[in-house]
Structure formats: C-alpha cells, structure tokens
Amino acid sequence: MAGAPLAALTHRAGPADAHCCLCATKSGRDEASLPHRPGGPMKAILVSAIGFSVAAVAWACTETATEIVIPTGVQLAPSDTTIPQRHSMQLVASVVDTAGKPISGVQPSFTSSDPLVLQVSATGLVTSVGPLGAATITAKFATFMAFAHVTVRDSNIVERLPLSGRPFDAEISPSGVIYVTRLDVGLVSRLNLAERAFTASVVVGSVPSRVTFNASGSTAYVSNQFSQDVGIINVSTNTQTDVIPTTGDPGPVALSIDGAALFVTTNANRLYRFSLASRASTDSLGLPATSHHLVVHPGGNLLYVATREGGSVLEADARTLAVTRTFTLGGRTNGMVLSPDHGTLYVANDYLSLIHVITLSTGSVGSIALSGGPFALGLGPDGTRVYATLTFDGKVQVVDRASRHVIQTIETGGAPRLPVADAAQGLVVVPNEAGWVDVLR
Template sequence: MPPIHSHPAVLSRLASASAAPVPVRNGPAPDPASRHAWRVSTGRAPRLALRTLAASVLALAGWVPLGAQAQTVYVSSEKDHKIHVMDAAGKLQSSIGVCQRPRDLKPSPDRTRLYVVCGDSNQLGVIDRASGKQIDSVKLGDSPELLDLSPDGKTAYVTIEDESVLAAYDLASKKPLFKIKTGGEPEGVLITPDGKTAYVTSEDANVVHVIDLAARKVVKDIKAGQRPRRFALSPDGKELWVSNELGASVSVIDTGSQSVKATLEFKIAGLRASDITPVGVTMTRDGQTAWVSLGRANQVAEVDVASRQVRRTVLAGKRAWGLALSPDEAVLYVTNGLSDDMTLIDTRQGKAIRTVAAGRVPHTPLVLVR
C-alpha cells in the first residue's frame, strides 16, 4: 500500500477540496444558526469535513471499513487447538485454548457463548465469550464434522462422520437425544428457521438428506453434485444452495418441491475443473449475492443469485474454504487451510484488502459484534 499521504483516493479528495473557490461573506456577522446555514450552503463546514475526511483516511490506512471497530472475528485453528480472536482488520487480540482439532463454530442465540466442534477429541467445546475461556464440553460421537443449533439454542445437531449419522444433543444436560442414519461421510447440516427440518449432505452418497426432526427420519434424498459439502439458505427460505466439491458446482434446491432446480458450474481460465473445489457458501441478507469459496482454485466467486451468473472471482490464499461476512457485509473473511492465513476481501470493490496469519490450518471464521 502506498503511504497514506500519497494514496490516489486521498490525493483526489484533497485536491478537490483545495481547488474549490472560497466565497466571501460581507456585512455584519450573522447569528449562529444563520452562520451554520451559510457554511453548509457554501461548502464551508471545515471541521465536519475534516473529521469526515480524517475518518476515511484512517479507515483506508488501516484497511478497516468505517463502523467495523465493534466487530470480533473468531477463527478456529485445527492444528493449534485454539480459537484465535481478532479485530475487524485481522489483528490478533488473544487466543482461546479449546479441545483437540477445533473446526466448525456457532454462537448461542444470545451471543454470550460459542460452540466449537472438535474432531480429534470428539467433543463440543463451550466457550464463554466474556472470559475468553472454554468452560464446558459435550461428549460427541467419533469424528464429528459440522454443527447447527435449534432456533431456541437448546439442541445441537452434529454430523458424525465415522458413524454416518446426524446426532442431536441436549446442551443443558449434555446428553445425546437421538441419532439419524445418513449416507457415508455426512458433513453439512442446516436446521430450518422453524426448527422442523434438517438438511444434511452425504459426501459419499452425493445426496442431500431431508430430515423430519419430529419424526426423526429421512423423508427424502435429493441427488446433488459430486461430494456435496455445505449450505446457504436464501433469506426467503425458498432456495437452498449446496456446494459440490468434486463437481466444481453449486446445486440450487427448491425447498418447496425439494428438488434441484438449477446447477451453477464454475469455470476459471487456466484451471482444470478438478482444481475448482467449492466448499464454503454464504449469502447476503438481501438474497441478491452469494459468495462461494473455490478451494484448490485459491479463489472465491461472487455470484448474482437471480441470474446465477458469476460476477467476478477474487484471489485468496491456498485452499480457500471457510467464509464469513462482516455484519455490514462490506468485508468477506476467507480462511485458507493450506497457507495458514485468512484473506479479507472488500466486497464492494471485489478486491483482497489484506491477508493475515490465522494459525495452523484455520477452518471456520465467525464474525460477531462485541
């Protein structure tokens, strides 16, 4: 980055301000209200303008969007056995020691706790955000993968890879509630906002299981692409996007008919289809944009949801997988598992802002307001 005083955007704004003619005011000094109105009408509100410009300059200098100071970024590190705590710019603030091989992260509904799936110790770690410590754990099955919570936050649903099941756990008693058989290597799990349905990917069977949680059984298998991994549900609940790691694609499921309505294939000049391995997928609150991490392609794709067309791709780190948007959706955080770092992307410009160290084999980013 060029020095802040020589940054083109700053020079342009300063030049515009210095080139503007300065109006002359004659006659007696007006009252305070009139004086303020005169300054606004003539563009002479210098202190406010300078404060605004200074704030913009500081944000640009630190590569942090305005309003981001209240954000905390959590990143699980599989090999460090820690959750690294960063500020909005990716600067390390602290680290929380947790169970072995922490992976997926979810917050409690009240945001006071974090739940982390630990694949090697077969535990669900419970972290108190205020103290920055793991305060409890829940025993899980062999090789847990990802989790989601019931809408009330009382039940954790975890995919258990070695047992090929979706397992439900009561978080208050820390006891297992039930297990539902799935295809081999279940990974992605998404609980619908009404808490009635679970969607689970089976990497081996290449299907998405539709599970009735009240009946505790699979009610439909939806054929997806090769090795389906993770989900994003549209804000209106009508579409479920599923990443297909070995299919270089995303399947779009109509949740009304519970069938695939479209398939979006990713193509990048100079790369084989086998080098494009979509995993992470997230969607903006307005449902207009989806971001998909492309794994070994070391890029993320920005997709127009309505047209299902790729607007652009942005270079990240090695094996870009995990994704999280900042609360204002101005920054996309991308964890890169093979380069041990995290890339921050300006979503409006479609450009990488910076890449920061994120521990050994970072897995899941999670962004919360402090």
C-alpha cells in the same frame, strides 16, 4: 560463562561484624577469603575447579553460619508462547539449586536467536520488533541453559485459545452461545467469548465435524461423521440427548426455515432431508460429488449445495429438493455465505484460489482473486466483509464486499477452518486444526 562461580553463598545469623568476601588470586582461581577479626582466626576453604574451567568456591566461617548453594540448572517460562506484533511480554527465569529451588539474587543472561524479530532485555523482557516470525530466547548461567520458543502473531489476532483435538467448525446461536467441534476427541466445546474461555464440553459421536443451532438456540445438531449419525444436543445442559442415523458419513447440516426439517449431505453423494418430528429421512437428492457445504436461503424456500469436486453449486427447492438452477463454476467449490440482504452468494473455490460472487436475482457470476485456496467463508461482524480461510496457507484473507478486493491478510499459521462472527462483540472466531481457536478483530 567460563570462570563464573558454580557455588553461591547465603548467610545465616551470625556476629554483626563477621563477613565473607570473594576475591581472585594471582593463580587466576576464585578463592574465598575472610578478614581476621578480633577474637579468633577465620578459615578459608578452597574447592577445586569443576569442569569447563569453571571454579566452584565454598568456604566456612568459624564464627558465622554459612550455607553453600550449588546451581544445577536454569528454568525459563513459558517455554512456548505467542506475542502480538509490537507488544512485549516478560519471561520468568531463575537459576535453581540442587533442590530445584530458585537461588535468590542470581540471574541468567538472555539472548535472542533473531533480534530482527524479537529482542530481549537483560531482565528477560521480550519485545516484538514488528515482523511476523519466531525466535528462540536462551537463558544462560555458566554452562546451564533453558530455552523459550516465542512466535510473533498477527496483531489482528486478539486472543489465541488453546484447544486440543483438531478444532474444526464454529457456530453461534441467536443468544450468543458458541459451539466448536473437535474432530479427534468426540467433543463439542462451548466458548464464552466474553471471558475468552471454554466453559463446557459435550460428549458426542466419532469425528464431530459440523454443527448448527435451531432458531431459538435451545437445540444444536452435530454431524458425527464416523458414527454415521447426527447428534441432537440440549444446549441448556450441554448434553447429546439423541441421534439421527444417516446413510454414509454426514458432513454439513442445516435447518429448514420453519425448523421442521434437517438437511444433511453424506459421502454417499446425496443430500437428505429429515423430518425432525419422526427423525426419518423423507427425501433425498443425488449429487455429482460429496458436498461439504450447505446454505439455506433465509428469504425463501431455497437451498444451495456446493458439490466440491463437482465444481458447481446447485440451487434446490427446499420443499421438494428439485434442482432449480446449476451454477457451473469449475475448480472445487467449498464454503459459501450469503450477503446480509440475501441477494448475493459467495462461494469459495480452493482449486482456483478465488471467491465466486453470484448475484442470485440474475445468476451472473463474478470473482475475487485470493492469494491461496479458500476452504470456508464467513461474514464479518458488521456484514461488510467476508473472511476466507486459506487452510493450507495458514492464513485468513479479509475481503471488502463493496470493492471486492482483499483488504487484509491475517497470518494465523496452522490450518484455519470454519469461521463465525459474533456481531455483538465485533469479533470473528476461527477454529484451527493445529490446536487452537483464534479470536480476530
């Protein structure tokens, strides 16, 4: 804004008929001039131009007090934020003086780097036009500028909750307590979904990856990978009270139907069963590769183990760990989830970019094609849909179980990991290693 004044005036108490005005001279420079008034002459002081052909003007009145305010920058907040599709949000901008205080009555101008994604008004109101994307909003006054990076998030994301430390797994207790593991900071954080806030953190071991609750919701178990143990958490106090040592780095954890045993797989390529009474391993099963996902069948004494690089799912007797069936699927088998009636097992395969659909009564296998490789699966709040996280594509795809078709693709960005649904609130919680937790409708 060449020619814009870098000096602004504020008036203090003085004679009612004293006033100052700013006018342009024939020389093209801004000057301060004061009309003469009865009772004495007035002075006009011209301050020479300051760089960039921008005039700095100051003047003093002989019979009224005047304060010279010099703009020194622009502030814009928030500097990095998200906005839902077709929504608006107000940015707060101010021109500040040498003390860093906003100058009253002086506002910057605004521009958007991509008006096809985000438009901005003269007052800093940012509006999503519709498409997903991002833009930089610039607030400018004279030579001073400030910037805000605004990302348009999918409208199916009802809330994005910042959470550092690479959030990875989410699990919900029967009473609605949600725990989220945080790989890099040795914490499990407690989410109050109704308040959209994290209310407590549990100090656990190194690289906590997976978490599960017992049937009453009073105790949680977390696999502390690099500590090579499973932490036992008192949910009422949010404290880790004890650990169960493991052979190798533990991954997924699951409880037996009667709650007496804990199943854990480790990078020793074995499945272990621990007695919770003695905290000792009572049996183990060799696996063809390291497993990252386990599912216990609620309707019987069966356990399903996805062998990942082994490209298969093992069905084992939870009491003896004897393998009863092997589903050879190829690719890389990852997350699994059972249908609400426990008759169908859904298996994510990230190498093949699909979900295997296994009818457990017959052993028949179908498939649902996805647009990328799924890492984890979760049922939706009402059980009619399966949510698949495409971690390396930054997406969540929603599958209708009845039609076996993808009905929605939610652009989350980042690296979405293990989802969990809160049926009571009709929402799905998705931790994202990029530093947040998404709440999906």
